[in-house]
Amino acid sequence: MKYIFITGGVVSSLGKGLTAGALGALLEAHGYGVILQKFDPYLNVDPGTMSPFQHGEVYVLDDGAETDLDLGHYERFTHSKLTRNNSISSGKIYSSVIKKERRGDYLGKTVQVIPHVTDEIKACFREGAGSCDIVITEIGGTVGDIESLPFLESMRQLALEEGKASVLFIHMTLVPYLRAAGEIKSKPSQQSVAKLREIGIQPDVLVCRTEVHLPRDIRQKLSMFCNVEERSVIEEKDLELSIYELPGALHVEGLDSIVLSKLNLPNTPCDMSPWDNIIKKLKNPECGLKIGLIGKYNDLPDAYKSVNEALIHGGIANNCAVNVIAVDSEDIEKNGTVRLEEFDGILVPGGFGNRGIEGKIAAAKYAREKDVPYFGICLGMQTAAIEFVRNVAKFSDASSEEFCAGGSHVICMINSQKTIAEKGGTMRLGAYDCRLTEGSLAEKAYGAEVVRERHRHRYELNPAFESALTDNGLLISGRNPDTGLVEIIENPALTWFVAVQFHPEFLSKPMKPHPLFADFVKAAKENKRH
Numbered sequence: 278m279k280y281i282f283i284t285g286g287v288v289s290s291l292g293k294g295l296t297a298g299a300l301g302a303l304l305e306a307h308g309y310g311v312i313l314q315k316f317d318p319y320l321n322v323d324p325g326t327m328s329p330f331q332h333g334e335v336y337v338l339d340d341g342a343e344t345d346l347d348l349g350h351y352e353r354f355t356h357s358k359l360t361r362n363n364s365i366s367s368g369k370i371y372s373s374v375i376k377k378e379r380r381g382d383y384l385g386k387t388v389q390v391i392p393h394v395t396d397e398i399k400a401c402f403r404e405g406a407g408s409c410d411i412v413i414t415e416i417g418g419t420v421g422d423i424e425s426l427p428f429l430e431s432m433r434q435l436a437l438e439e440g441k442a443s444v445l446f447i448h449m450t451l452v453p454y455l456r457a458a459g460e461i462k463s464k465p466s467q468q469s470v471a472k473l474r475e476i477g478i479q480p481d482v483l484v485c486r487t488e489v490h491l492p493r494d495i496r497q498k499l500s501m502f503c504n505v506e507e508r509s510v511i512e513e514k515d516l517e518l519s520i521y522e523l524p525g526a527l528h529v530e531g532l533d534s535i536v537l538s539k540l541n542l543p544n545t546p547c548d549m550s551p552w553d554n555i556i557k558k559l560k561n562p563e564c565g566l567k568i569g570l571i572g573k574y575n576d577l578p579d580a581y582k583s584v585n586e587a588l589i590h591g592g593i594a595n596n597c598a599v600n601v602i603a604v605d606s607e608d609i610e611k612n613g614t615v616r617l618e619e620f621d622g623i624l625v626p627g628g629f630g631n632r633g634i635e636g637k638i639a640a641a642k643y644a645r646e647k648d649v650p651y652f653g654i655c656l657g658m659q660t661a662a663i664e665f666v667r668n669v670a671k672f673s674d675a676s677s678e679e680f681c682a683g684g685s686h687v688i689c690m691i692n693s694q695k696t697i698a699e700k701g702g703t704m705r706l707g708a709y710d711c712r713l714t715e716g717s718l719a720e721k722a723y724g725a726e727v728v729r730e731r732h733r734h735r736y737e738l739n740p741a742f743e744s745a746l747t748d749n750g751l752l753i754s755g756r757n758p759d760t761g762l763v764e765i766i767e768n769p770a771l772t773w774f775v776a777v778q779f780h781p782e783f784l785s786k787p788m789k790p791h792p793l794f795a796d797f798v799k800a801a802k803e804n805k806r807h
């Protein structure tokens with residue numbers, strides 16, 4: 278087993294997750310089995326209870342783990358199958374240490390950060406690795422933060438235990454270009470590496486985020502002051518077109534060969550053709566599409582990360598450039614649906630709480646009445662169902678139990694949710710089967726009878742309102758085979774109106790666009806032609 282750790286310095290948001298994912302992709306292109314994991318310094322047990330404004334999207338795994346959105350990058354860039362063991366926070370570590378202390382596992386000892394917390398972290402480093410060849414572990418936060426110290430100390434200890442040939446430290450920093458002075462600055466990187474060295478970690482590779490190309494003299498300076506070989510100073514310049522250019526860009530910089538040589542692994546041939554094909558397609562689209570994303574966390578684009586990516590994948594499948602335009606659903610409430618006229622397709626993504634709901638319902642109504650391709654996801658399915666029951670089945674008080682206590686609850690909490698007292702980790706989470714209806718758009722898209730999709734919601738379509746939907750022409754095209762719960766609805770009277778209770782965006786990859794996203798984009802492309 279070989280361990281690669283990626284830390285970040287100088288500032289946050291350097292794109293460590295993307296770099297980890299892209300390195301994973303490169304190592305897979307060499308034929309190695311890779312797994313990725315993220316260790317986050319915050320004290321929440323997982324990001325499931327955090328607002329998207331705090332943390333961006335919550336990414337859900339097959340096993341129902343609510344994780345950091347970087348795990349989405351890992352799954353999109355590689356084939357690694359991730360589990361809850363690959364998403365660890367300080368909160369998870371501490372709660373497990375405290376549980377052990379209460380059980381008496383520490384046999385009377387004083388429980389301390391070193392060795393008890395660091396032992397727990399090292400055990401998690403190893404457990405998450407499973408049986409792959411190489412595990413890439415990203416440490417969240419920025420070097421110098423108080424909270425990330427136990428993780429860094431554990432990395433140092435692991436290298437001592439496993440031997441330096443099995444453990445590689447990659448440090449990512451910002452190398453700023455000061456426009457006014459016309460200079461590229463190496464000092465922040467030096468200082469951040471100095472912080473790492475203070476605790477006994479000498480980075481093997483320095484990945485430098487930069488706006489401009491790094492000339493030789495800057496690379497030499499970084500090399501000397503940071504004590505990193507010159508060939509291991511890797512430039513990661515801002516990408517022009519797409520994040521999917523990153524594996525290719527890092528390959529040109531030689532990151533994969535350096536990592537393999539430092540880990541004493543054979544530098545096997547590297548097949549970059551699948552990535553090259555993706556870039557070729559992204560560079561030469563047949564046409565451009567505008568998709569309206571009707572959300573409410575629009576100030577933070579990361580809140581809909583996987584949906585945005587899945588739409589781009591849908592574009593790759595249809596040779597078109599998808600321009601995702603965020604519309605605040607509260608704007609629709611204030612100004613009506615005129616804003617929606619420019620779109621070739623409308624997508625209403627997941628969400629929680631009352632705010633902006635009426636705007637989402639208005640968007641579904643607009644799409645139904647104007648026959649604009651509509652894709653509803655989770656809350657976007659619930660609002661489409663409410664709209665239909667309100668305006669077609671004529672239940673004027675149709676709503677969801679989540680938003681108002683009274684009225685006709687088209688969307689409701691089923692019994693198993695009603696007894697739940699704790700909010701964290703208790704929604705319907707993770708992968709469930711869904712049986713598709715023959716001849717439906719969903720079945721056509723998937724080309725399968727039963728599919729498995731990831732969930733993250735507390736409320737469901739109320740069985741008591743199914744007939745209000747179906748008697749008025751809506752088709753229930755997917756159901757959970759075990760519980761009978763409704764998973765997909767579609768409107769056969771329209772060109773493409775499909776809404777799903779699950780989150781298909783979590784299973785879409787650039788190399789394997791999700792069938793529903795591919796067909797939604799196809800319908801939007803055809804709509805554009807008319």
Ligand code: GLN
Pocket residue numbers: 626627628629630654655656657659679733734735736737
């Ligand atoms: N708020 C809704 C529920 O809990 C939808 C959740 C979602 O869109 N992820 O059921």
